[in-house]
Amino acid sequence: MTQRSIRGISHQPASPCLQFVDVSVAYAGGSHGRTTRNGRDLALQHISFQVESGQRVAIVGPNGAGKSTLLHLAAGTIQPTSGQVQIFGTGPGKHICIAYVPQRSQIDWSFPVTAADVVMMGRAGQIGLLRRPSRQDKQVVEESLARVNALPLAHKQIGELSGGQQQRIFIARALAQKAELLLLDEPLTGLDMPSQETIFAIMESLRPDGVTVLMATHDLTLAAEHFDQIMLLNREVVAFGQPTAVLTPENLLHAYGGRMSVFMQTVAPTAALQEQPHGH
Amino acid sequence: MAIEWLLQPLQYAFIVRALLAAVMVGIVCPVIGVYIVLRGMAFLGDALAHIILPGVVVAYLLGWPLALGALIMGTVAAVGIGALTERRVLKEDTAIGVILAGLFALGVAMLSATGNYAVDLTHFLFGNLLGVTLTDLRITFLLATFVLLTIVLFFKEFMVISFDPMLAITLRLPERFLRYLLLILIAVTIVISLQVVGVALMLAMLVTPAAAASLLTRRLHSMMVWAVGIGIFSGVTGVYLSFYLDIASGPAVVLVATAVFILTFLFAPHRGMVWQRA
Numbered sequence A: 001m002t003q004r005s006i007r008g009i010s011h012q013p014a015s016p017c018l019q020f021v022d023v024s025v026a027y028a029g030g031s032h033g034r035t036t037r038n039g040r041d042l043a044l045q046h047i048s049f050q051v052e053s054g055q056r057v058a059i060v061g062p063n064g065a066g067k068s069t070l071l072h073l074a075a076g077t078i079q080p081t082s083g084q085v086q087i088f089g090t091g092p093g094k095h096i097c098i099a100y101v102p103q104r105s106q107i108d109w110s111f112p113v114t115a116a117d118v119v120m121m122g123r124a125g126q127i128g129l130l131r132r133p134s135r136q137d138k139q140v141v142e143e144s145l146a147r148v149n150a151l152p153l154a155h156k157q158i159g160e161l162s163g164g165q166q167q168r169i170f171i172a173r174a175l176a177q178k179a180e181l182l183l184l185d186e187p188l189t190g191l192d193m194p195s196q197e198t199i200f201a202i203m204e205s206l207r208p209d210g211v212t213v214l215m216a217t218h219d220l221t222l223a224a225e226h227f228d229q230i231m232l233l234n235r236e237v238v239a240f241g242q243p244t245a246v247l248t249p250e251n252l253l254h255a256y257g258g259r260m261s262v263f264m265q266t267v268a269p270t271a272a273l274q275e276q277p278h279g280h
Numbered sequence B: 001m002a003i004e005w006l007l008q009p010l011q012y013a014f015i016v017r018a019l020l021a022a023v024m025v026g027i028v029c030p031v032i033g034v035y036i037v038l039r040g041m042a043f044l045g046d047a048l049a050h051i052i053l054p055g056v057v058v059a060y061l062l063g064w065p066l067a068l069g070a071l072i073m074g075t076v077a078a079v080g081i082g083a084l085t086e087r088r089v090l091k092e093d094t095a096i097g098v099i100l101a102g103l104f105a106l107g108v109a110m111l112s113a114t115g116n117y118a119v120d121l122t123h124f125l126f127g128n129l130l131g132v133t134l135t136d137l138r139i140t141f142l143l144a145t146f147v148l149l150t151i152v153l154f155f156k157e158f159m160v161i162s163f164d165p166m167l168a169i170t171l172r173l174p175e176r177f178l179r180y181l182l183l184i185l186i187a188v189t190i191v192i193s194l195q196v197v198g199v200a201l202m203l204a205m206l207v208t209p210a211a212a213a214s215l216l217t218r219r220l221h222s223m224m225v226w227a228v229g230i231g232i233f234s235g236v237t238g239v240y241l242s243f244y245l246d247i248a249s250g251p252a253v254v255l256v257a258t259a260v261f262i263l264t265f266l267f268a269p270h271r272g273m274v275w276q277r278a
Helices: A067-075 A115-121 A135-147 A163-176 A193-209 A220-226 A249-259 B002-011 B013-039 B042-062 B066-087 B092-113 B117-126 B134-153 B155-163 B165-170 B175-214 B220-245 B249-267 B273-277
Strands: A018-025 A044-051 A056-060 A082-087 A098-101 A181-185 A212-216 A229-233 A237-241
Touching: A018 A067, A044 A067, A044 A082, A044 A237, A056 A067, A056 A220, A067 A082, A067 A098, A067 A181, A067 A212, A067 B165, A098 A163, A098 B165, A115 A135, A115 A163, A115 B155, A135 A163, A163 A181, A163 A193, A193 A220, A229 A249, A237 A249, B002 B013, B002 B220, B013 B042, B013 B134, B013 B155, B013 B175, B013 B220, B042 B066, B042 B092, B042 B175, B066 B092, B066 B134, B066 B175, B092 B117, B117 B175, B134 B155, B134 B175, B155 B165, B155 B175, B165 B175, B175 B220, B175 B249, B220 B249, B249 B273
Parallel strands: A056 A212, A056 A229, A098 A181, A181 A212
Antiparallel strands: A018 A044, A018 A082, A229 A237
């Protein structure tokens, strides 16, 4: 991992990329600001874990488990009620190496910007206030678009793109940002299989750069196939580690309760896991 | 003949002043309006316009320039609404509604106590483009320059906070500062436009050109350029209509803008109603 000198805060090489120390959040972001001291109103409670650089982690759990909240904490866009979040040894508030790719429903796709404009937004932090993009910034945007195979889409308005293409453009934005920690909030939802595979291929191509990836997802099968580690979340960390160790019937029952039908097979425990649709 | 029709009003100094004011407002309002349309802040813009009234009345009573009273009140209100919505004590539109009605009532009450209630209130509500003074023009010019310069300087930052506020935070842009700055720019723009279209029609000048422009383009800066074009056209045409048809200037400007919007809505390439049906 290289030391980063441009703006943002420098990284302490010995520290893990991402670390949560006993983090609790009293209510989900966007709900009313009445914080209750009642333990039941915690969106997340006593979350502790760490992720080393270059790891790919899938965050799975039922709706309302706090997956998005966890990603927001890592990005520093919400603050924990108690506990500490650290990115390379310091709080996320000053890092510019964290990219958050929002759920597609969070974006106004009719906004008058092209794909290239969106990717250029990832450069806004580096360009600095009161300054215009340089030739180098434009080059970075082009390279980023090329890496997600979206160069031909550069001048399309974002609403004209397919769901998979939109997702790739936002990943390109993260690349243009030179992100070292990539947070993806349900990027697979609504995508067809080829588009999902493309996302994973891009993720694979980031491995040599040491980019750390956290992805919230509903798809346990894909999580098991494509990630180094899985975090099973339901307001607390039910299990965290290698897929085979995490996706056990006991853990899944604990996380999903009755909403989960587990077709266990003794040899390949993760192969047949499918979450039941529940009004999603 | 047509030239004569265009030139004849220009021999009156008050028409020239009105045209200059209409052009400046036709530039600034649509530019800010683009953000209002994209961020869905129309109600907030309307509220800010009304909230300014007590500030104007106090300035009037103290013998200050009315624009100064409006400016102070508008800025305070913009920051206040920003802070209120941040706390999320009430829903945003509820909070705005309460403040808007209360302060507008206060303004009207104060105005009614001063005596020449009807005339002044009419000007405040509908503007008085034909009564613009040289001092008004100077103030408008200064404020308009301030707004446009700020937009140019923070163009990419305002784009980021409007499109994806989360990105602004993760890029560690001064998101809060930018959000409040934009609110203040909206307030200043409203002050500028007060003279031209008045409170009641302010929203049309902010929203209508930008809304029409949104149907014509797919990029932010060209949306602004289109909106400004429509704004200037509406302002100038409105002044002429006001002169020849002897109708109030503010409504004339707004009616032209509305006509442009309707035409765009029907005939915009690819996105107009006519195309959709075909």
